Amino acid sequence: MSRALAVLLTWTLCALLSLPSRSNAASASWPEIVSVSSTGHVAGQGFEPYGGGPGGHTFAISDDARYVGFRASSDDLGGQGRGVYLRDRQSGTTTFQGGVTANGDFNISADGRRLMLLSADPDLDPGVADGNQHCFVKDLTTGDVHLGSRDEAGHVLDARFCAMSGDGNVVAFTPMFTGSGIYLRDMTTNVTTRVAGGRYQLSLSGDGRYLAFGDSGVFVYDSMLGHIQTGPPGSTNNIDTISRDGRYVFIRSNQSLDPGTPCPGPVCSYRWDRVDGTVSFIWAGAGDWSSRDGNTFATGSNGSPRLTTIYDLSHGTQRLAGHTAQGTTGNGDHADSQGLNADGSLMGLSTNSPNFFTSPYTLQVPQLFLTTTTSQADTIAPSVSVLTPAADATFTVGQTVIADYTCTDEHGASGLASCVATADGANVGNGAALPTSSTGGHTFSVVARDTAGNTSTVTHHYVVLAGFTGPVDPPPTVNVSTAGSGVPLTFSLPGDAGLDILASGYPASRNVDCQTFLGQPADAIESTTSTRAGLTYNAGSDTYTYVWKTDRSWSSTCRQLILRFGKNVPSYANAQLAFHFRFR
Known part of the structure; x- marks a missing residue:
């Protein structure tokens, strides 16, 4: 096994054990209209379901589903015409974030704090208002805008394509008129690295370590090792996205990449597993969307009615999304998937079909909706x-x-x-x-x-104690001590509350399976004592000390010590101090 593959396997297994952070998502009744102003007006000129570069976005969503970004061409959303708008589903507000051209791309970081814009809007940064597109990263908390398209020396470059890592700390871009190749810029250190070759589709992993790009084939650059991995053979292969952990790359090709399933159409979609090297056929079509975890794929089909199919790649199943459009030949009178959230449970859809959604709005032009991807009953609590x-x-x-x-x-x-x-x-x-x-x-x-x-x-x-001086550490630390020694615990309450401060039956200790403490930090106790066991109070230092006399038979075992306060200390009544120990 190569060193690069070994590192990838180790890193991937760690990443797969992590879960995306979720907080403060707004409650919803599906479907929910998104392309609507803060005062409830729909986009008069409509949501823009097309545009952006290959692999580009017209819809983006934070991991907690609170923030949804979309492109629209309407002044009635509170902006200045064509641009990117951000819908805060929790506050019910929609704000203009910056103008974009017909090919302008954008994306939102996983935590919803940063917005990437491929834009020529002079208002984003007047210092680079040269009429060309550039890659910008906007901090949605502070409003600060930072230019990402700079070369190694910090010179301003224009940008044809732009991508941002899931954490919002790294951008990748390809210049349009100046320079060549692909550039990676760490927005936290302001360091730019040029990646040799590559001109087209770009996608970054969650932490920006892996960059997938297309240039007469599919490639993945590992910025930690400085290594470029070549994807499945085929000069017509294009990349859509790379999963957050960097394991999966979604590919469009007019060649058969899966030996078990020949491509039945002019173009097919595949998932390349970089760990085991396999390429799996998904469907005969392109221009579709994968979730950031790499396990869900959404697509649409031509014709009427227009159906959206959800592929659960981890279980090998597929289903129709919860609604079906009875589309007509009218312009935009159908439903198109526009993207998925991190785990594929939510999907953006554009439609103006009255048969698709029950809505209080009259939809003259396509609008963006957010809906669940499953119609199955959910009985499992989060x-x-x-x-x-x-x-x-x-x-x-x-x-x-x-x-x-x-x-x-x-x-x-x-x-x-x-x-x-x-x-x-x-x-x-x-x-x-x-x-x-x-x-x-x-x-x-x-x-x-x-x-x-x-x-x-x-x-x-x-x-919360008035003071705590150890030498024992509170959870989650596991204190390592010698069985049979005396362990002192020194702490302060608000003054002298007497010695009758503990509830009946306490202190108490119990045996605990040492496996319970796996993964928790451990710290050896710096000092023990030979003084007799019990609780004392020192008026000079205003401290209590409880000496716990441990038993020699506890060697190679783990225990929990609990000190529960009684009613004589009202603010602490029934509160308890708990400490974890592993004995040598």
């Missing part, structure tokens, strides 16, 4: 993962603690509707600070709901 605060975590007053949680719905399900976290009843966004200004016990809960109404809740309790 999953919730809370990394911070850990269960029974311990913090000190004023300590900065950042909430870290995710909500996900199962692949191909109805889709996540909301992911709401609260600390002591107040909403806390993912990445926001937890309340630690007051001592005592606190409750952190995350509630996830999918569009079918299934809910799941995860609750973690944490304690």
